[in-house]
Amino acid sequence: MRPPLYSRQLRQDLDEWIARGWVPQTSRDLILGQVGALGPSRTLPSILAIMGVVLLGAGAMSFVAANWAMMGKLVRLILLLGSMAAAYGFAISLMARGQAALAQAAILLGVALFGVSIMLVAQTYHINAGFSDGLLMWGAGALIAAVLVPSRPAMTAAILIGAAWTIAAVEETGYETPHFAFLVYLAVPLVLAHVWNSMGEMHLVILSLVVWAVLNAVSISDTYDWSAAEVISAFSLFTFAMWTIGRVTSHTRYPFSQALARYGLILTGFGLVVLHTLGDEASSGTMVTAGWIYAIAILGGIAVAAVTAARIRDxxxxxxxxxxxxxxxxxxxxxxxxxxxxxxPLELPVIVLIGLFIVWVIAHGVRLEDRVLTNSAFVGFGAWVLYVYVDVFGTLLDQATFFLIGGVILVVTSIALEAVRRTVGRDHAIAG
Amino acid sequence: MIMVRILAVALLQIAAIGAMIWERVQILNDGREVTLNVEPVDPTDFFRGDYVILTYEISRITDFPPENGSGPWRPGDLVYVTLEGEQDRWRAGLVSHDPPLTDIGPMIRGRIDYVERDWTTATEAWAEEGQPGFSPPAEQKPARLCDGGCPTTLHMSYGIESYFIPQGEGRAIENIRNDDRVSIRVALAADGRAAIKGLMIDGEPVYEETLF
Structure with a gap:
């Protein structure tokens, strides 16, 4: 299944190509069927149903909260459990009538009410223990719904709830203990995203992983005595390995190769920038740690093997x-x-290497005709130019000259980038 | 088939909520009762109505085994605290990462929220003491030496730090919070889990918890 915007564009283009006689009418459905864009789009009804579900969930929560004092404990519990049962009963009924999109919305309502029930039962019995435990319970319920039904809205909810869980758990331990349990949790959506071939879930999984890495960087450093440079280099090597896997699978039917490659390069760029900004906090101790060496050996091994394989596959x-x-x-x-x-001594070389890295990403994106990657790299290049200017010249020039030259540099850079972009676009048009 | 699966999801989730309720009911019904003095305040949670935040005497523990004896005290650790004292003045007794092997009175299970440390006890100068080539530095050796400072206070939570009350009534309790007149009746399960049974003012029950 391709993104809805792509499918819509392809439908419009095909209609135009058929009108011009470039594509036979009989090929239209074959092409649309190949990319999973055949048939009417269900996006709008699904979105409306899910928005309605969110409102219903919020309404149920507010209603119970507002009438808390007037309801007896037993009434409240019956209401909570009854509403959950009703939501799933409604989902079964809709499914029986072939209303799959609405049934999915009802399942999402059930998942939302499960979370509401956890919170309100905790309130009813004055349970204050472990806010993160409550989120884990909610997320586990959503995961079960996602796997058993199966349900993509429930899976999306499970990933978001899981992210909230890891944030809460890390905060509860004062950012002192790495929260590895979240990685085990995230393995389920990761596997399901592959089974379902679902790009949306894959995006959320990768972004959740980034959130986890940011939250746990300090605690990993403290717990395993890794220096800041070791933590960030391991992160950068991990994200670069993502790119290498994206490239080596680019000629296969693996659906996430482009996403992995894009995230990999963009996040590696961020990693390099963080390495540069660590300053004198980059290192601690006198030698690298054994744990880092093991991690680097594994990640480096994967990355080297993958790029070699990618080269063999052209x-x-x-x-x-x-x-x-x-x-x-x-x-x-x-x-x-x-x-x-x-x-x-490393400060200047690293700045230069980051610039070269960005230029290479632009060239790589252009070669692959990957507009997202290319544009991201262009933005990164603009930020890099600005940073270099501020960092290098900011303290040397008076304020007026500083802004004047800075303005000129930005305008010239933007003109140059636009010229490159147009050239690239023209080349692609000619090649096409 | 898909309908059976949805039914299974519903049953599993309802069973999970049921288990949550049953666990509380069991503690309230069978638990050992203690009364703890508190200092409530009154924030208002938009989604959850009014509740008072309860801080107990046992929320801050200053007497506990040193780190080298009982392992490091870290935020998030689960610990067991025995309660010592009389009818309505229970204080923290022994603190341990493991539950006592024998019944030595009421015990409550909690988590460490935050560890307060005395940074003056951390010194790099004496850290190498006992190592080959160590020569005593000019500065005086501190009474205790801990990596990163010795822990002085464990800030604890026991899962009984919120008490939800009817909307608008929190203010009345807030007004008397500083008079040391509010106490909480708590039920303790054998493994230390705690549940609030009621809120008292001047020893008189104001709110009593029913099972259902």
Whole structure:
């Protein structure tokens, strides 16, 4: 299944191509069927149903909260359990009548009411223990619904609730203990996203993983005595390995190769920027830790194997292979170098390498005709130019000159980038 | 088939809520009762109506085994606290990561929210003491030496820190919170889980919890 916007665009284009005689009428349904865009779009009714469900859930919560004092304990409990049963009963009834989209909305309502019930039972019995435990219970209920039914709205809810759970759990431990349990939880949506071939869930899984990494970076550093540079280099190598897997699977039917590649490169860019900004907090101790070496060996091994395989499959050019290997080596070398020479001598080389990395991502995106990646890299390049200017010249020039030159640099950069973009677009048009 | 699956989801979720209720009912019905003095305040939660936040004397524990004896005290740790005292003045007794092996009176289970540390007890100068080549530094050796400072106070929560009351009545309780007149009757399960049975003012029950 392709994104709805793509399907809609393809329908419009096909109608135009058929009118011009470029595509035979008989091919229309075959093409649309191939990309899963045949038949009327159910997006709007589904969205409306789900929005309605959200309102119903909020209404139920507010109603019980507002009438808390007037209801006896037993009445409240019967109301909560009864409303859950009614929502799922409604879902069964809708499913029996073939209203699958509305049935899914009713299941989502059931999941929402399950969460409401957890909160209100906790209120009824004055339970204050473990807010995160309540979220885990809610998320587990949503996961069960997602797997058993199966239900994509429930899975989306489960991922979001899971993210809230990991945030709450990390806060409850004062950011001192890594919350690895969330990774086990996230494995279920990750597997289901693959089974269902669902891009939406895959996006949410990756973004949740990023949230988890940000929340746990400090506690991982404290718990395992990793330096900040070791933590960020492991993160960057992990995200770069995502890109390598995206590339090696790009010529296969694996549906998430492009998403993995895009997220991988963009997040690696962020990782490199964070490495640069660590300053004198980058290193601690006198030698790298054994745990980091194991992690790097595994992630580096995966990344090197994947880029080599990608080259064999012609998914990478020889220069791209060399650059990828250089990036892997650079990420691994940084914590070692910063230990031996401190962060000072590395500051300028890292800024330059980040710039080269962004330029390479632009070139790579252009070669693949990946507009999202290319545009993201262009934005990154603009930010990089601005950062270099502020960082290098900010303290040397007076205020007026600083802004004047800065303005000129930004305008010139934007003109240059626009020129590159138009050239690229024209080349693609000619090639097409 | 899909309808059977939806039914299974419904039954599982309802059973989970049922188990949550049953666990509370069991503690309230069979638990050992203690009365704890509190200092309530009154925030208002938009979604959950009025409730008072309850802080107990046992919410801050200052007498507990040192870290090298009972392992590090960390936020999020589950710990067991025995209660010592009399009818309505229960205080924290022994604190441990493991429940007592024998029945030595009422016991409550809680989690460490925050560990207050005395940073003056952390010193790098004496950290290498006992190692080959160590020479005593000029500064005086602190009485205790802990990595990152010795813990001085465990800030605890026991799952009984909120008491929900009818909307608008929180203010009345707030007004008397500083007079040391509010206490909470708590039921304790054998494994230390706690549930609130009622709120009292001047020793007189104001709110009593029913099972259902």
């Amino acid at each position: 998914a990478l050019t020889p220069p791209e292979l060399a650059i990828a290997l250089a990036i892997i080596a650079g990420i691994i070398a940084f914590p070692v170098l910063v230990l031996s020479m401190g962060d000072g």
